[in-house]
Amino acid sequence: MFTQSEENYLKAIFQLQEEIEGGISTSSLSEKLETKAASVTEMLKRLSDKELVDYQKYYGVQLTESGRKQALLIVRKHRLWEYFLVERLNFNWDEVHEVAEQLEHIKSPKLVEELDSFLGRPEYDPHGDPIPDKHGKLPKSPTKKLSQLKLGDHGICKGFNDNSSAFLQFLDKQNIGLHTPIEVLHIETFDESMTIKIAQREVLLSKTATDNIYIDNIATEA
Amino acid sequence: MFTQSEENYLKAIFQLQEEIEGGISTSSLSEKLETKAASVTEMLKRLSDKELVDYQKYYGVQLTESGRKQALLIVRKHRLWEYFLVERLNFNWDEVHEVAEQLEHIKSPKLVEELDSFLGRPEYDPHGDPIPDKHGKLPKSPTKKLSQLKLGDHGICKGFNDNSSAFLQFLDKQNIGLHTPIEVLHIETFDESMTIKIAQREVLLSKTATDNIYIDNIATEA
DNA sequence: TATAATATTTAGGCAAACCTAATTATTTAT
DNA sequence: ATAAATAATTAGGTTTGCCTAAATATTATA
CATH class of the missing domain: 2.30.30.90 (Ferrous iron transport protein A (FeoA))
Structure with a gap:
């Protein structure tokens, strides 16, 4: 199992990798996560020990296969919860982010699968972002x-x-x-x-x- | 705001108060929370500083009005989520406890109220336990x-x-x-x-x- | 290419929550 | 009423995750 903080770092690295090719810098992570560079360095060492990222001092990080899998699960949970909040609980699509940031850390494989099924296995969240399926596969995204x-x-x-x-x-x-x-x-x-x-x-x-x-x-x- | 750990202590004290009259002992809390007595003592001091409990060294704790209000909110969330898991997500009533323990810590007043309304404002959870309303009022319970x-x-x-x-x-x-x-x-x-x-x-x-x-x-x- | 600017890492601290071991208070039993 | 048993607290340590300040590596500039 991973801590919430570890999960947040994995998700952030994943999202930066979508935008930027090559290694993700310490400073881009510190900006995205609103934390200091020194804290990022520290966490990257931990994630590297757990083989969730490949980390080269001074040259940035990239997710390992295992880290990417974990990141996709977090993204999946985040987007399913956003869909739930908007489609079932009358949230506006600009109100859901903060709550989904909390809900994405709930640990229960059964919960994720049942929620997905309850919602009718949606392919896109309320922002139009694609929802990974249980194997981490993304639907083809509007490009x-x-x-x-x-x-x-x-x-x-x-x-x-x-x-x-x-x-x-x-x-x-x-x-x-x-x-x-x-x-x-x-x-x-x-x-x-x-x-x-x-x-x-x-x-x-x-x-x-x-x-x-x-x-x-x-x-x-x- | 309170930490998850603080919330767990508040809930535990609340539940022990339902069963036992008078001050709740350090050891009963340490047993319920599966933690050592020394850790309990430490936390009770913190909760006391925040005026969530009345704590007398060697003579146990009781919730203050503010602590009780907070505890009731956590119980409310726990039981609403249990209801959701059983009634909407096909969980068995003996599978929900662990997940609800996580979900009860999600912080969003809007989420609680919308969930309650979505579920039809249920009065009892799947174990038959009464669900406090938004003001902390409990329906009359089967006694x-x-x-x-x-x-x-x-x-x-x-x-x-x-x-x-x-x-x-x-x-x-x-x-x-x-x-x-x-x-x-x-x-x-x-x-x-x-x-x-x-x-x-x-x-x-x-x-x-x-x-x-x-x-x-x-x-x-x- | 040397130096200045910038980015990153290291070193040393802090708070939350836990722990064990030692001490002290309370309770029970003789 | 005192000694033994039990319960609670204090003291000192650990890990996670954050911080600031200092040191070092990399990159950009003159």
Whole structure:
């Protein structure tokens, strides 16, 4: 068994590995986990002793196969609980993160499988993030970012990459949510900001925003 | 906020107070929590500093009003989760205890209230134990122990006082469960063991067993 | 390429919770 | 009422996980 803290480190390393290739730096982990670099170094040694990560002093860490498996289980639990909170307990999708951070550490294989089955084996959580199955397999994820669409493209929001409350509340305010259909009306060349159409309204989004919105691309205007 | 360990102590003190009048001894807590007496003493000082308990060296502890309120919240969460696990996730009632011990520490007032509402505001958990409401109020509990019934009495099982797996499995084997109707056929005078009728079968129960079974008394034979 | 800037690690501390062993208080029994 | 038995507390140690400050390694710059 692993401590909650160990699990948090494994999850953080996993998530950084999705974004960055190569070894994950001490400082990126210390930033993500809001802890000091010295604490990270210490924990990486522990995780390395338990063979959950490959750690080279001064050159970062990567998960071992065993560490990756564990990380996927934590992600699975986190996302299943988020789904439960939103779909069954009337949470808003921007309220669930903190609670799911606690629930993901509950240890009971039976609980995870029964919860999954109770929820109808969902493939995506309320943020559109894919839920690993019990073997750690991820469903194919919506790959295009909104920023990759071209003028006139149509699509449907399938996920968001930034889970901060600020971003999620911004989206809410703009009426952008999961399964919202959008259309690209204009792209500013100098800063790549985008005007999109959402339910009859026109909304301007920065490149930062469009980079963090995943889209299922439906069709392109002739 | 309180640590998990502090919460476990508060719950344990609360439960011992239900059984025993007066101050709760260090040794009874150390036994219940499976920890050494020295650790208990240490924690009692901490809880006393936080004004959750009244602690007199060598003379035991009792919860303060604030400690009791906190303990009731933990009990509430524990029993709501047990209900959820049994009624929604297909757990058997003798499998839920360990998982509920973890879930009871999740901190989110909204989660507790939404879960309660989702479950239909149940009054009793799967062991028949009463679930405190959000203000800490307990529904009137089935008060009679099976051991208090007299020859010829009829009743319905409403709860059990010993949550050990061994006891719960024993009950299962005898087909004694929640809402099972029983009838007292015979009481042995020398050891107070009892023969009861359950669904056409006769079962002999020790005083230890009958002390741990709660009954709604229905009627007495003429 | 040497030096400055930055990142990382080491060293030494702290608090929570546990432990064992030794001491002290209370209770029981003679 | 005192001695023996039992219970509780204190003293001192351990592990986890965090911290700050100092030292060292790596990277960037002049």
